[in-house]
Amino acid sequence: MILTAPSSPEISVIRQRKADLRSSVKATLARMDRCEVISRSTLMRESLYASELWQSSRSILLFASIASEPDLIPTDFQDKQIYCLRSIHCHYEPVLIFSREDLKLGPRGIREPTRENPFPLNQIDLIVVPGLAFDRKGGRLGRGGGHYDRILGREDCTGKVVGACFVSQIVPEVPREAHDSLVMALLTENGLETV
Template identity: 35%
Template sequence: MDPSQTDKAALRARMRTLRAELARAGPRAGEIAAADLPMERLPAFAMFSGYHASGSEMNPSALIRRISQTGAMFALPVALAKDQPLIFRAWEADMDLEPDAVGVPSPPASAPELHPDLVICPLLAFDRRGGRLGQGGGHYDRTLANLRALKSVFVLGLAYSGQEVDAVPMGEHDQRLDAVLTETGYFEVKA
């Protein structure tokens, strides 16, 4: 196994435990983060995506509601297959969700596919250089690479401040965040 993969596996195990503790200690962290987002610092966008929180991921509901007030179209990610990039489908509050290929509640196949300009993504760990450690399936890395090949996309990581690490081990296919929002603040990654 590649040493960076070993580093990632160890960091994932540690951060899953830590994130669960942070979630228990800060059940309103998502609401606090949403209230403090400096909307004027986001680039212009017509479509954005959030995610359906799973396990101890920070709940993005308040942030989604706040950003929805801009009138931008909203989408949720959908896994069509375990080892494939995600797609994004439009979702509105009156639509039923159904499990996707990995069991995450997602918009139905009848919902239109969108290509968001702003992607809010969950994570296990982040660093100040935009490094993002995900669950290990590579879904967001493949997805962001595909989106960025089509157009400019701003990627906002949503996390507890305690998920920050000095450096996330990054491989050549790992996609960086453009900014991070936590319950203690917002920062943009310097290129």
């Protein structure tokens, strides 16, 4: 769905709604203890790996989670090629990892692949992205840096896109601007659903 460009006052309202929603969801996530994050992540991994989307994909872009995000990187990659984003020349590119040990803390405090050779984005079959909030129309609210919107908005981004979050992060509507990208499915601890 293409959104028309709103006027400046409308943009200010949308951005304020985004900021308010970010604060609210961050407060909810702060109340979740680490054991809860781990147990819900396990349920999410099981649903994802059993899904047709996962089974039919060979090249998969996953995110290296931070403390309040689900951890979806498998311990056994089997026949899958797993990629994570790495900051290369001021933008993010998918880089192949062979194990969790290939991820080290990057300059922005987020784990990144240690290798530097990027993989063509148009050869990624499945892209799983984090977010602070999602809605059931495919709307996604990130942390405000626009990194995933830039990746997902690229012409060479042709993979199927799944948003990953906990059920408590699903909201009735995510405020959206024209540059905000949509996801085609949501993965939560309750399973995978198409939106």
